[in-house]
Amino acid sequence: MADVTLRKVVKRYDEVEAVRGIDLDIADHEFVVLVGPSGCGKSTTLRMIAGLEDITGGDIMIGGDVINDVPPKDRDIAMVFQNYALYPHMTVAENMSFGLRLKRYPKAEIKSRVDEAARMLDIVELVDRKPKQLSGGQRQRVAMGRAIVRNPKVFLFDEPLSNLDAKLRVQMRIEIKKVHQKVRTTTVYVTHDQVEAMTLADRVVVMNHGRIEQVGTPNELYHRPATKFVAGFIGSPAMNFIPCRLEDVGGRLHVRLTDRISFPLPAARAARYKGVTRADKLLLGLRPEHIAEAKSHQEPGIESFDVVLDVTEPMGMETFVYFTLEGTQICGRVNPNAGARDGAPLRLAVDLNNMHLLNEVTGVVL
Amino acid sequence: MSTIAIDKSAPNRKMKYGSMSRDRTWALRWSYFFLTLFAMFSLLPPLYMLVTSLKGSAEISAATNPWWVFSPTLSNYIEILTSNQFLRFFWNSAMVSIFVVTITMLISVPAAFALARMRFWGSATLATGVFLTYLIPETLLFLPLFKMFATFGEFTGIQLINKWYVLLIVYPTLTVPFCTWIMIGYFASIPKELDEAAIIDGATWIQTLTRIFIPVAFPGIIAATIFAFTVSWAQFLYPLVFTTSIDQLVLPVGIITTLIKGDVFAWGQIMTGALLGAAPPLIIYAFLMDYYIAGLTAGATKG
Known part of the structure; x- marks a missing residue:
């Protein structure tokens, strides 16, 4: 058994508290990624x-053994x-x-372990070279090989891909995932890159200011963030936060963004938010993919409105559109054929079935 | 048939290239001018020594051109190399230098490792302290040191003064601080993760030092070795003070003591002895120059 447990772990450097009492249970064979901005204590x-x-x-x-x-x-x-x-x-x-x-292992065993790891990482022909003669990706493989041959209880990765270029990073990400599928060693992996966290992890631990903000599977974090920090950190481009308030219009709960724009909430959402104080300052959290071009036939819960675009970013498969509502820049994601152009008007639709409502003061997702 | 348009914009770029090249030419000319100046400055004295060492004493005292040998002779060399005294000085110098280098490296490499890597209370202050010791001139220290050895002799009956091995205690006060300082710098340039990896791999501090740090810092160690060797080979004041008997003298002191009799200077032999004495460091530098430079410029560039 190689589960890792953290109980109220604190790290203090003189006056600075880098880690402020975190609790975390990592199961045997699990791949857990600690993610957060720099200085978050990961x-x-x-x-x-x-x-x-x-x-x-x-x-x-x-x-199960305390190893302090x-x-x-x-x-x-x-x-x-x-x-x-x-x-x-x-x-x-x-x-x-x-x-x-x-550790004075027998020579034969050392050789067989090194050979096996080299084969697993596809570096068999490199074993006699010095690190200087290797590329960044190859060096990273050797570093992983050095970890694998030890056959340890736990693998620890400290931003292992940050020194690699973007293309190689994607390749090594897959490589690390494959290795984990083969050796099944409990792994704790630290990165500041949320994409790495999402793609590799069984569970992601989002940290901020020395505390754990949320622990969950990548999908949980993406679809059900607990705080504004997690909502904004996971996903790229980031979630939009639009200042809003709730109001009752003709017996239905509406979310009002501006004097001009107000949407009725779908029934499920209205039920969830009916207890929220109407005067509270709130934020409407919407991911870019839930702000798309309006279609002639709208599903329930999808509400359309007109905007004038500031900037468009064609990505090929999709186009990101940026517009401003009352000083807040908002990003939407439309079909490349939707006719989005810089400075042009466009009718967009928001999917309120996937909305999040946040308390602006506490940052908690309601 | 299609015509190919030729790009006529080249002259513009050529101009710029030309001016760049002119700057570079001038920079090079100045470099060579000063390099020649400094080369002459440092090479003329040894050349003068070489010229003088090939002259007989009559030619030296005659007012002929000092830069030319009219009747070359190897008599000075023969006399020096067949003199038991000179060979004794040479031997003493070699023994002292080899022992001092060994002692210095045995102390300063572990000391530098501890100061650079094993964070302990006061390690930073201690590292600065080591360097400050190096700044105290030997002219201030030789009297108290002499007094110390004299008192030590009185109390224990062990007479260190006027024995060549007293230098094995004295020289490291010069070499250890500087070598420790060089090695601290060199060790500090080794990424922290390297010893962390070694620690996780299960190495003790000693194993980290011997199996990772010493091999990686080898150029630095060579540089420190050369420094320690040069200092102990060329040291003059301490052996002059601490050793007096002819058979205990090292080369620089020996040459001066035995070849200057009253106001009679055996210039030919002095020059020959000095030249022969300069040979071992020269040979060592020539062989280890690349390491030496790599060691002194460590940390300036990565890798």
Whole structure:
């Protein structure tokens, strides 16, 4: 069993509290991604699990044992670093086997483990080269190989793809996923890239200001964010937040965006929001794909309105359109054939079945 | 048939290229001018030594052209190289230097590793302190050091003064601070993740030092070694103070003490001895120059 448990973990540097009491349960074989902006405490958390940082408060358990004071080498973990951290004077094979040689494994076993890892990562022909002779992607594979041969309880990845170019990053992302499917080792992966988090994770942990904002599967976070931070962080382009308030018009609950624009809420949404104080300052959260060109026949819950576009960004498969409502810039996503042009008027439709309503002051999704 | 339009915009670019090239030419001319100046400045004294070492004492005292040898002779070389005294000085110098280099590296490499990597209370202050020690001139230190050894001799009966091995204690006060400082700089340029990876791989601090840091920092270690060797080979004041018996002298002091008799200077032999004495560092530099430069410029560029 190699489940990882964090209980009220705190990390304080002098005056600064980098991690402010986080609780997290990572199941055996699970791939968990810690994601958040820089300085949110995700790397610190990972380094505390690795034993590279002392824990100021709380407990970290691996396989049920508290490992707060266990030195890194006895935690049975392996770590992959952003800058690969390969030993420059050793060959690929020596790099991969360093840990095993220190532990005095028999030569034959070291060789078979290195061979197997090299085969898995497709670096068999590189084993006699020095790191300097490898490309970034190859170095990252070697760093992963070094982790794999140790056959540890937990893999820790610290922004492993950040030094790679965009194309290679996508390729290595798939590679990491494949490796995890093969070895099934519990993995904690830190990144600031929400796309990486979404594509790799069984569960994503969104962190901000040293706290966990939300834990959930990628789909949960995308469709049911708990806070404004998560709603805005997950998804690209980001969710639109439009200042609004609720009002009752003729017995139906409406959401009013501007003096001119007000939409009746679909029945399910109206039921959910009927207890919300009407005077509260609210935000209407809408993802770009839920603001599209208006069609002649509208489904229930889809409401159309006219705007004048500021800018359009044709992406080929779709076109992002930007317009302004009362000073708030809003992004929509329309069909490339919808006739969107810079500065031109367009009739758009919002899908209120997928709307989110947030309290502007607390940032909580209602 | 179609005609091909020829791009006529080239002259514009050529002009710019020309002016760039003119700048570069001038920069190069100035560089060579100053390089020649400095080369002459540093090479003329050894050339003068070489010329003088090939002259007999009669020609040296005669007022002939000092830059030319009219009757070349190897007598100075023969005399020096067959003199047991000179060979003794040479041997003493070699012993002192080899031991000092060894002692220095054994102290400063682990010290630098500890100061650069093992964060402990006061490590930063201590690192600065190490460097400050290097700034204290030996002319200030030789009297207190002499007094210390004299007192030590009185209390223990172990006489260190006037023994060549007293230099093994004294020289490291010069070499250890500087070598530690060089190595701190070199170790600091090694990415932090490298020792973290080693620690996670299960290496102890000692293993991290011996199996990762020393091999990676090898150019730096060579640079520090050369420095320590040069300092102990060329040191003059300390051996002059601490050793007096002929058989305990090192080369620089030995040459001066034995070849200047009263006001009679055996210039030919002095020059020959100095030239032969300069040979070992020269040979070492020549072989290890690339490492030396890499070591001193570490951290300036990545990798």
